[in-house]
Amino acid sequence: xxxxxxxxxxxxxxxxxxxxxxxxxxxxxxxxxxxxxxxxxxxxxxxxxxxxxxxxxxxxxxxxxxxxxxxxxxxxxxxxxxxxxxxxxxxxxxxxxxxxxxxxxxxxxxxxxxxxxxxxxxxxxxxxxxxxxxxxxxxxxxxxxxxxxxxxxxxxxxxxxxxxxxxxxxxxxxxxxxxxxxxxxxxxxxxxxx
Numbered sequence: 620x621x622x623x624x625x626x627x628x629x630x631x632x633x634x635x636x637x638x639x640x641x642x643x644x645x646x647x648x649x650x651x652x653x654x655x656x657x658x659x660x661x662x663x664x665x666x667x668x669x670x671x672x673x674x675x676x677x678x679x680x681x682x683x684x685x686x687x688x689x690x691x692x693x694x695x696x697x698x699x700x701x702x703x704x705x706x707x708x709x710x711x712x713x714x715x716x717x718x719x720x721x722x723x724x725x726x727x728x729x730x731x732x733x734x735x736x737x738x739x740x741x742x743x744x745x746x747x748x749x750x751x752x753x754x755x756x757x758x759x760x761x762x763x764x765x766x767x768x769x770x771x772x773x774x775x776x777x778x779x780x781x782x783x784x785x786x787x788x789x790x791x792x793x794x795x796x797x798x799x800x801x802x803x804x805x806x807x808x809x810x811x812x813x
Contacts, residue, residue: 625766625783626662632656639802644741647795651786651807652766654737659697663702667765671782672703674763675733677769678780681760683733685726687711689718689748694766697735708735711751717750717801728756736764739781740789742773749776 620759629635634656640648673743676682683706688697688713701708709726711718726732738753739762749759759777767773767781768789790796792804 620667620782622783622785624686625667626678626785629657630669631662632660636807639692639799641792641802641804641806642740642789644743644789646666646740646789647792647804648781648787648789649799649800652738652768653807654692654696658737661720664695667782668699669703671696671735671763671765674782675700675761675780676704677734678759679778681731684731685709685759686710686733686735687720687726687748687752688735690739692744693735693748696737700735700763706733712746718747720755726752726755726757730757732757732778734758734759734762736762738766738768738775739764739773739775739779742769742775742779745773745775745779755795764804 629652634653636651636653640651659760660707686701686706686708687707687731688694688739690710694710698708709724711720734748740790745762752759761778761780762775763780765782767784768787
C-alpha cells in the first residue's frame with residue numbers, strides 16, 4: 620500500500636479535509652487528515668493497520684515484543700497494528716502534563732517496544748511517548764505511523780516506519796498565504812482540549 624492508496628482510504632471515509640486548520644503543533648494548513656473518521660470504521664482501520672504491520676515486519680531487522688501508543692490518537696492504530704502482529708498493545712496517557720503508563724500497564728527492562736502513532740507532523744507526541752518508555756528501561760526499537768505529514772523530516776529519536784508519507788504545506792500562523800488569510804481557522808484535533 621503506497622501513499623496514494625492511503626489517501627484514497629482517507630477520501631473514502633471523508634477524512635481528507637480541505638480548508639484552514641490549526642494543527643496540534645499550532646501551525647496552519649489547508650489540509651487536515653481527520654483520522655477519527657477512519658478509526659470509527661473497523662474495516663478501513665484494519666486495512667491500514669494490517670498494511671502497517673506488514674511494512675514493520677519487512678522493514679525492521681529487530682522485531683518488537685510489544686506495542687505502545689500515545690493516547691488518544693495512537694490507541695486505536697496501536698491496538699489494531701498489534702493485533703495484526705500478534706502482540707500486546709499498551710498506551711501512555713498524560714498525567715500532570717507528561718506521558719506515563721497507567722491502568723496497571725508496565726514494561727520490562729530490555730523489552731523491545733514499537734511505538735505506534737496515528738499521524739506524525741512534528742514528532743512531538745512520538746518523542747514524548749518514547750521518553751516515557753525509556754524511563755521504564757524498555758528499549759524502543761522504532762516508531763511506526765499510518766501517515767507521516769513531515770515526509771521523513773520529523774526526528775522522533777528512533778527510526779520511523781510510515782505507511783504513507785507526504786509533506787502537506789503548513790505555515791506559521793503569523794505568515795499565512797493569501798488563500799488562508801480570509802478563511803476562519805478551525806482546530807479539529809484533540810491536543811489541548813480539556
